[in-house]
Amino acid sequence: MFIGLDLGTSGLKGILLDEAQRIVAEATAPLTVSRPQGGWSEQDPADWIAAAEAVFDALSQAHDLGAVAAIGLSGQMHGATLLDAADRVLRPCILWNDTRSYREAAEMDAVPAWRRVTGNIVFPGFTAPKLAWVKSHEPDTFKKVAKVLLPKDYLRLWLTGDHVAEMSDAAGTSWLDTGARDWSDDLLARTELGRDHMPRLVEGSEVSGTLRAELAERWGLRAEVVVAGGGGDNAASAIGVGVVQAGQAFVSLGTSGVLFAANEGYRPDPETAVHTFCHALPGTWHQMGVILAATDALNWFAGLVGQDAAALTIGLGPLQAPGSARFLPYLGGERTPLNDAAIRGAFIGLEHATDWAAATRAVLEGVTFAIRDCRDALAATGTEIHSLLAVGGGSRSDYWLSAVATALDTSVDLPVAGDFGGAFGAARLAMMAATGGGAELAPPPEIARTIEPEAGLTAAFDEGHARYRAAQTAIQGLT
Template identity: 70%
Template sequence: MYLGLDLGTSGLKGVLFTEDQVLADQATAPLSVERPHPGWSEQSPATWLQAATHVLDTLAARNDLSAVRGIGLSGQMHGATLLDAADDVLRPCILWNDTRSHVEAAAMDADPRFRQITGNIVFPGFTAPKLAWVRANEPAIFARVAKVLLPKDYLRLWLTGEHVAEMSDAAGTSWLDTGARDWSDDLLSATDLSRDHMPRLVEGADVSGTIRAALADRWNMRSDVVVAGGAGDNAASAIGMGVVKAGQAFLSLGTSGVLFAATDSYAPDPDTAVHSFCHALPGQWHQMGVILSATDALNWFARGVGSNAAALTLALGEEVQAPGDAIFLPYLGGERTPHNDAAIRGAFVGLAHGADTASLTRAVLEGVAYAFADCRDALAATGTTLERATAVGGGSLSTHWLQILANATGLIIDVPEDGDFGGAFGAARLGMMAAHGAGAELATPPRIARSIQPQADLVPAFAAAHERYKAAYQALRGLSG
């Protein structure tokens, strides 16, 4: 068997699958986010270990984990986990959706070396500007930093005792030479850091270490269980979805939203705000359009009207309507692709007396879909054109929302057969690859249950509404200064 652990923002998930890649069991543990100030988003790494312990205890109580041969790790990207020389955590981890370092990010992005070497804009959510913020605002803590780890790599340290990162996650730090797949000494020095502060780098399917004896004993595992390099959450989902070759793509409707396209070569275009990162397999890269609030936007609205996301979407029925007058801009915590705008905030535009819960729910679903259409256009500007994408993430359970997305983006949306092919599944596959010394041949696509085509009679109306959405963004940007 093979174990995948996916450290998300709202929970940690563990899956076990067999040699035939059939799901054997799964378990989850919830996580919460602390927001002590506007724009801040933090978690205590201790809660990750508690969640992982709960998940492994649960799986061990129901399964013989002596059959596990490999473990893979997936996780939320960009988080700054700061350790001292004794590997003690110095402060809460600053998460991917934290925007406090927007001033530091802008200063770094003004240095042409960052875009040239990393192939990406320096976004406020990336790791390097967070360290610059700590240096400026918490100098006593910065002086004690001995290692900087990404969230899933702190789990690895706990599991193996090794300081290791892998290429797909490291590409989101603003310290990686993405084309060369190595840390950049120039960029590290720009934040008063060096290679000594960084974990060593491996590829996602490489062995990064073996499980510590005490943990192996606790869960009745073999002492030679290998832990794979793993992947950032989106690259891991791509491994789970079999999105490993040019032309293959997935659309993730999770807390954030991602339009992910695998590429066979490194072709960055930072001006588009498209992320150009290493893939989890050697010699491969990927591009992503990223929006910061996807299901997060719907959950926000549901809380405001005293409901929940599932109930709101179910109430809309099966038939998708043409867009109404109300436009929703889902920029609750800023936006990445294509705007790179940390200051922008969300808004409803075009409200009238007839606006009710149903029409505003549709506006929220449509607003997120238009943000994905912006990502489609940004990818096309880099030369990456797509015809279809496979749906993944919690929001993909809503057929109504997927139809809206197909209408707004013009993409054919493929829906896998029952099963979870996301980050935890991809992580387990990487654990299997590490144990077998295998590669992309194990990353097969799932069987597709159905494909959702854009509705030809509604596509023009959605295209016109997308234009109104873009105009609303420009007006909102003017109001926000």
């Protein structure tokens, strides 16, 4: 049996997978985010450990863990978890959606070496500019930094006692030579760090260490349980839904929005603001268009009007042409294709006829058009999408999926009921590490149904996207 742990922003999820890749037990533990200042987003790593303990408690109560052979890890990317020489946490982790280091990111990105080596823009949410910010604003803390770990790799330290990262997550730090799949000594030196500050690197399907004896004893696991490298949240999700070959893609409507496409090789194009990262399997890469607010935007709007987000979408009926109301979902800046930490969201085109339903449709359309921007950016790099799966909480809304299919003029497949996200992908990577398997253990799930584009509305959605882009330009001029 195999355990997959997914350390998300709002919670930690664990699943227990049997040899037939069936989920036999699962558990979750909630997490909260601290926002002490505008643009800041932090978590206490001690809360991750407490959440992991709660998940292991629940899994062990639901099922005997004595047959577990391996554990896999998935998690939120880019977070800066800073440890001293005794592995003590020096400050709260600065999370992926924290934009305080936008000046430092811009300064780094202006130096050609960063894009040339990493294959990516240096985004404010990435790890390296966060360390530059700490150096400038918290110099005493910076002097004590002995190790920099990504969030899931802090969990790994607790599980194994080892400092280890894997390629897909490390590619989002701005310190990895993404083509060579190794730390860049040059880029580390530019932030006054060295290779000794970084964890050892493994592939996602490789063994990274073994479970500490006291933890194995506590939850009834065998002493020889191995911990796989795992993957960043989206790479692990891709393993979960079997997106490992060129032409395969998925759209994730979660807190953030992601359009993820597997590639046959390393093909960076930083100018598009597309993320080009290592995949969680050896010798593979992927590209992503990323927006910072997807269901986060819908939840924000639901809170604003005092309604339940799901209830807002259920009452929308069949897909309609975009109306006059437009919504720009830039609640905390944007990545693809804008690379703008300062841009903020807006409603435009409101009128007397704009009721709750029209405003809800505008929010869903705004996120959808942002995903279309990602599709266009991926196409500019030469990446083609032949099959598209939908995952994430937003995929429960048929209206939203119909909008995505119509705006992208692409069929959207929905997997059969089940969890194919980061925890499932992490468990699959654990299986690979324990058995020496590969991509054959990550087939696509059975498709329950397919959402086709509404042919009669594709032109209207093209026009709606054009109006969205015009509003985007106008807002950019105000920030």
